[in-house]
Amino acid sequence: MAKASAPSRDRIVAGAADLISRRGLNAASIRNLAKHAGAPLGSTYHYFPEGKQQLATEAVRYAGGAVTRILRKELRAGPVAGLRAFLALWRGIVVDSDFRAGCPVLAVSVEEPPADEIPPALIAAAEAYEDWEGLLAEALRDQGADPEQARGLAALVVASVEGAIAMCRAKRTMRPLDQVARQLEALIDGALDRPA
Template sequence: MGQQTSPSRQQLVAGAADMIRRRGLNATSVREVAKHSRTPQGSTYHYFPGGKQQLAAEAVRYAADTVAGILAAKLRAGPVEGLEAFLGLWRHIITSTDYQAGCPVLAVSIEETGEERPDAVVAAGEAFTAWSAQLAESMREHGVEQARAEHLATLVVASAEGAVAMCRAQRSTRPLDHIATELIALVGAAIGR
């Protein structure tokens, strides 16, 4: 448990998530994460004996938990509010970093690693599933039939991830703005707003 709460460990995980969302997994090295996190390089091997893949998996879980926490708080007000917060988070990330950062979960899931299913990719799949489940549950609580809620939630997560990638490539928030308009209308209609 002591390792779980160590400031150096937390810095490394947060630093890895930041580097992965900016550069991708393949362009992120353990040495650079230590430097970026302002922690001794030896601490990476102490806290992450599994090396880069272990650190990447924990960085993905960290990012996933951060987004899930924001979603949980905002979904209390309803699915549209949760959706707006989810999309607003991505808008803030891309604009505050001058289109240099996206989603570390997406970055890990699309890169070829040479391994069959490394832990970081498994963690990415779990993140997408968790976010979709949170959104679907909120819609179900607001009267949307289960299958429809699951379909809409998948559409939301997939659209947001794709739009973030497009925004970075185009250096514009237009893709995110466009999907926000349509997704908010769809979810609003589904819950009878």
């Protein structure tokens, strides 16, 4: 749950991201999202007059942006360092929540959207994935990986980690993330091999 000292709007967004990561978007009402954030329902509607979709979109952007900032910082030390930071972030979230929380971006991504529209929260999720993949691909290219391979490997990293998080929650063990971590590190090392 978000810190009580955070400004009300920020607390609501952070709390919504946390609740979505635990229950998914469809299982969370605006009332549940406000309660989980420790915010009055009236404040929630004040800050998010368009309702649940507006709040969910902000929550996904908040979570996606937090991961982007971590990746941007850690990738300065190279793709393997960035991968390790990405894995450590998710490990912490899953373990600290006793396997109850995962990625709010994934949670929004796997829910069925209305037939007649693409909800803004789903668009925000796609943008988060694009940001993460772009940062990883750029780091791989900067370290000598083939540009096409870098794009594919970046997508594989994000997809593998997101899938491993879901598997960890279901199996209640971090083993899937550990297995994926070893394979991804080997693939990154292989992509960066340079002839002598």
